[in-house]
Amino acid sequence: MGKSITGILHIQGWWKVTHIEEENNRLHLYLFCMRKTTNCPRCKKRTKIGYDTQPVRTILHTTIGTQLVFLHIAPRRFICSCTPDKPFREKLSGVSGARSTTERFDQELMQHLSGQAFKTITGKLGLTYPSQRLRLTEAVDPLVPRWDLVSSLSEIHLGMDGHHVVNKRFVETITEVKQGIPLGILPNNKKITIQEALASCPKDLADRIKSVTVDMDDGAIAAIRNIFPKSLIVIDHFHVIQDANHRLDEARRIEQEAINFERGKRARAKLDIPCKLMRMAKEHLKPYEQVTLSVLLVRYPRLKMWYDCKEQVRGIYTAQNREEAEKQLHVIINTMLCSDDISLTFWGKSLKYYKEEILNYFAYRTTNAYTEGLNVRCKLVQRISSGFRNVDVYIRKAMLVLLPLSVAITGTVYINNYPLPLS
Numbered sequence: 001m002g003k004s005i006t007g008i009l010h011i012q013g014w015w016k017v018t019h020i021e022e023e024n025n026r027l028h029l030y031l032f033c034m035r036k037t038t039n040c041p042r043c044k045k046r047t048k049i050g051y052d053t054q055p056v057r058t059i060l061h062t063t064i065g066t067q068l069v070f071l072h073i074a075p076r077r078f079i080c081s082c083t084p085d086k087p088f089r090e091k092l093s094g095v096s097g098a099r100s101t102t103e104r105f106d107q108e109l110m111q112h113l114s115g116q117a118f119k120t121i122t123g124k125l126g127l128t129y130p131s132q133r134l135r136l137t138e139a140v141d142p143l144v145p146r147w148d149l150v151s152s153l154s155e156i157h158l159g160m161d162g163h164h165v166v167n168k169r170f171v172e173t174i175t176e177v178k179q180g181i182p183l184g185i186l187p188n189n190k191k192i193t194i195q196e197a198l199a200s201c202p203k204d205l206a207d208r209i210k211s212v213t214v215d216m217d218d219g220a221i222a223a224i225r226n227i228f229p230k231s232l233i234v235i236d237h238f239h240v241i242q243d244a245n246h247r248l249d250e251a252r253r254i255e256q257e258a259i260n261f262e263r264g265k266r267a268r269a270k271l272d273i274p275c276k277l278m279r280m281a282k283e284h285l286k287p288y289e290q291v292t293l294s295v296l297l298v299r300y301p302r303l304k305m306w307y308d309c310k311e312q313v314r315g316i317y318t319a320q321n322r323e324e325a326e327k328q329l330h331v332i333i334n335t336m337l338c339s340d341d342i343s344l345t346f347w348g349k350s351l352k353y354y355k356e357e358i359l360n361y362f363a364y365r366t367t368n369a370y371t372e373g374l375n376v377r378c379k380l381v382q383r384i385s386s387g388f389r390n391v392d393v394y395i396r397k398a399m400l401v402l403l404p405l406s407v408a409i410t411g412t413v414y415i416n417n418y419p420l421p422l423s
Contacts, residue, residue: 005029009062009069010104013093027064030072038090040080051077051087059092060101060125062108068125071102101127106135114400117385133393140396144200145184146403150176151205157364158212159371160220161236162189163378165391172220173378175371177213178364182374182402185395191219198227213368215239216354235357236368237317244310245279247347251306252278273300278307281314306344309336313351322362329355374402 005017014035021028037048059071077087094102101109112121113136118129150156159177162170172186172194186193201209211232214220216239224233256273263271277285277293285293297304312332319325329351336348351358361367378398388394 011061011071011094015073025067027067027069028072029061029069033073033076033090038076038078040078040082041088041091043080043082045080045082047078047080049079049081051079053077054089057092058100059095060105060127062102062104063125101131101135106139109135110139110400113397115384119386133390136393136396136400140399143184143187145174145197147183147201147205149181149183150179151202153179154208156205156209157366158183158209158231159236159366159368160194160212160214160224161368161371161375162215162217163375165382165394166388169391171391171395173371173374175374177366177368177370180370182399185378185398185402187391187395189217189220191223194220195223195226198223201227211360211364211366213366213371215368216243216350221357232360232363233357234360234364234366235354237358237361238368238372240354240358241314243350244313244347247343248278248303248306248310249275251341251343252303255300255303273303278303278310282311302341305339305341309344309347316358317361319362322359325362326359329358377401 005011005020009029011031014033015031016034018030018032020030037046039045040047054075054077056072056074059073060068061071062069073092075089075092077089079087094104096103109121109125109127109132112125113132116124118132121127121132122129153176155178156176157178159175160172162172164170170189172189174183174186174197175181176183184197186197206228207230209228209231211234212224212228213234213236214224215236221233224231252273252275256271260270273296274292277289277296280289282290282293297307309332312328312335316325316328316332319328333348333352333355336344336351339345339348378401381398381401382388382394385394385397388397
């Protein structure tokens with residue numbers, strides 16, 4: 001019966017359960033080692049010369065429902081003929097050094113961390129935050145992108161996008177956008193960090209990278225050009241349209257403030273030009289909203305010019321091919337550069353600067369939609385944990401959510417649907 005219990009609970013080694021005690025939500029198993037010999041750590045030979053028995057150790061092994069399973073083991077010390085004056089303690093299978101948890105529980109802890117906050121796990125399992133952080137740091141190593149996950153692909157299309165963590169600090173997410181594979185999260189979005197991460201890509205994979213989709217980040221674009229000179233750099237069309245909406249909203253705000261200043265204090269209420277109608281796509285507006293927008297554009301000619309430019313930029317991505325899109329973009333840029341509005345001229349110069357990267361979209365039509373979706377999941381990790389102060393801990397916890405445990409945890413494979421360490 002005792003041997004059956006050890007098999008069910010995956011207790012490694014030749015252990016026998018002598019008796020069991022139950023206390024509140026805790027289950028205590030007292031184990032006895034049936035093997036009479038052990039391996040000497042010095043000469044690697046087996047010895048059966050016993051020396052003494054050390055005090056009982058209490059080790060957290062696993063959970064059964066809401067109950068915590070603790071193992072009570074009395075380690076033995078032996079003597080080997082190679083050094084008879086130096087006794088050594090036998091190594092407990094499945095336990096690293098003097099830890100109070102088994103390797104099985106450490107694997108279960110990663111499952112808990114992938115969906116719960118540190119504080120919640122402390123309340124349930126009684127494991128302190130430093131202990132959880134130590135095990136998380138050892139299990140997950142996200143500092144180098146997981147290029148092995150895309151080694152079987154004939155064509156690789158990377159996506160890179162950053163998101164905020166804490167104190168004006170951003171991290172950079174790297175993915176394969178065509179197949180939807182997360183590769184890693186970099187600790188910051190600096191050019192040198194991105195360049196070092198991309199330089200870690202094996203040469204055979206680098207030759208297969210056809211495109212890299214990024215936002216309007218000059219540092220990231222320069223790093224990609226240095227490491228992957230043959231790859232196409234694509235500026236995600238979402239960021240191009242987002243930039244257009246931001247510029248339109250800024251023009252609306254300036255127009256609104258200028259009109260309110262002219263009206264002065266005699267006006268009963270300040271003018272408020274609605275921004276939602278201008279930011280929304282024209283085809284998504286309801287009939288009465290289209291009428292309201294038409295009235296606004298007739299009343300404010302300057303805003304109409306900005307709105308028309310924004311819609312023309314959106315219309316670029318409806319083109320059938322690159323040649324057609326290039327003609328449309330050329331007309332838009334010339335219109336902006338010939339405008340009397342200095343802000344519109346600056347926008348035209350920006351589009352001219354990123355012209356090739358914008359048009360590269362039509363080569364493979366890749367977008368960063370998958371990468372943006374991963375950033376939303378990373379934000380969920382932040383909300384569950386009530387924010388992070390340590391960016392490295394945040395990256396490791398996010399990788400547990402983005403990747404299966406068998407991939408995220410360093411050196412593990414699935415055995416019977418349960419991740420176990422490789423021998």
